[in-house]
Amino acid sequence: MLYGFLTLASVSTTSDTASRSPTEVSFPEPAHSAAFVTTHWSVVLSARDKSSPQSAAALEKLCRAYWYPLYAHVRWLGNSPHDAEDLTQEFFARLLQKNYLEAAERERGRFRTFLLMALKRFLANEWDRARARKRGGGLALAPLDREVAEQRYEAEAADFPADRMYERRWALALLAQTMARLRAEFERAGKPAEFEELKSFLTVGKQDIPYAASATGLGVSEGTLRVAVHRLRKRFRELFREEIGHTVASAEDVEEEFRHLLAALNE
Numbered sequence: 490m491l492y493g494f495l496t497l498a499s500v501s502t503t504s505d506t507a508s509r510s511p512t513e514v515s516f517p518e519p520a521h522s523a524a525f526v527t528t529h530w531s532v533v534l535s536a537r538d539k540s541s542p543q544s545a546a547a548l549e550k551l552c553r554a555y556w557y558p559l560y561a562h563v564r565w566l567g568n569s570p571h572d573a574e575d576l577t578q579e580f581f582a583r584l585l586q587k588n589y590l591e592a593a594e595r596e597r598g599r600f601r602t603f604l605l606m607a608l609k610r611f612l613a614n615e616w617d618r619a620r621a622r623k624r625g626g627g628l629a630l631a632p633l634d635r636e637v638a639e640q641r642y643e644a645e646a647a648d649f650p651a652d653r654m655y656e657r658r659w660a661l662a663l664l665a666q667t668m669a670r671l672r673a674e675f676e677r678a679g680k681p682a683e684f685e686e687l688k689s690f691l692t693v694g695k696q697d698i699p700y701a702a703s704a705t706g707l708g709v710s711e712g713t714l715r716v717a718v719h720r721l722r723k724r725f726r727e728l729f730r731e732e733i734g735h736t737v738a739s740a741e742d743v744e745e746e747f748r749h750l751l752a753a754l755n756e
Contacts, residue, residue, distance in 0.1 A: 530600045530736050551600055551736065552581050554666055558658035559608055561642050565651045566612070570639050580611050599746060600736040601659050605652070649756065660750040663736075667729045674724075690718045691725055 530551065556577060563573040584607060649657070668688075675684035686707060690698055704714040733746050 530738060548584070552584065555600075555604070555659065555662050555736075556581065557638055557641065558655050558662055559604060560638050561658050562605070562608065562651055562655045563612070564642055565654060574638075576612070580608055583611065599738075599742065601656070601746075605655055653753070653756065656750070656753040657756065660753045663729065663732050663750065664754075666732050667725060670728050670732070671721075671725055687717060687721050691722060 530547070559580065560573055560577045563576045564570065568576060668691075672681070672684050672688075675681055690703075698718065700711045700714055700718075704711040707714065709717075730743055730747060733750065734740070734743050737743060737746050
């Protein structure tokens with residue numbers, strides 16, 4: 490199971506104060522937040538009825554981070570790679586230029602759901618008109634990496650309905666964002682090598698980690714490695730929840746979205 494340690498309960502009882510060998514696997518100190526902060530999507534929603542540069546910037550950031558699930562959805566509907574790229578680019582251009590946010594209801598304010606519904610309306614009602622105009626309407630968007638997207642698309646199983654595949658891809662995009670943030674924390678702490686050594690422990694189950702053999706290979710004690718892996722997985726869970734928080738309207742929505750995305754990943 491991919492990232493099987495992402496459960497609602499703690500996955501390890503190893504204490505951070507466990508005994509360590511003189512050679513240690515170091516770990517950057519994260520910046521913790523005690524409360525739910527105003528996130529990208531809540532900023533967008535709060536400013537949906539008025540012009541707001543902050544809202545536009547937040548929406549663009551979310552779109553750039555999560556474009557692939559929409560591209561893959563358009564491909565799944567039978568469009569060629571070229572047409573899927575055109576459609577996705579035009580959709581984001583129109584999303585950022587027009588007042589699509591009026592359709593986003595705060596009580597169901599999940600960016601994941603809003604984007605898919607908006608894309609479906611665009612495909613059903615506006616593509617024929619949009620394709621007659623210049624792609625992107627003159628808006629400078631970062632080019633989509635179609636080659637990488639196609640490699641991902643071809644490697645994925647297509648055994649699920651389109652909407653379920655979209656949700657799985659969305660969850661995977663969140664995981665990728667989380668991994669990038671965790672890597673950046675190690676890099677800022679001057680410890681990129683430690684991250685490369687430890688990151689593989691994020692994708693295996695707790696019971697499947699060969700602690701003794703891995704500790705020998707890393708030149709540390711088994712106890713030290715257990716502590717390092719425990720901290721790494723704990724921090725990943727924290728960052729994953731923060732990334733989810735960026736795509737929902739309130740703190741109350743985070744746990745429900747967390748459960749929903751875990752179910753999508755575990756199908």
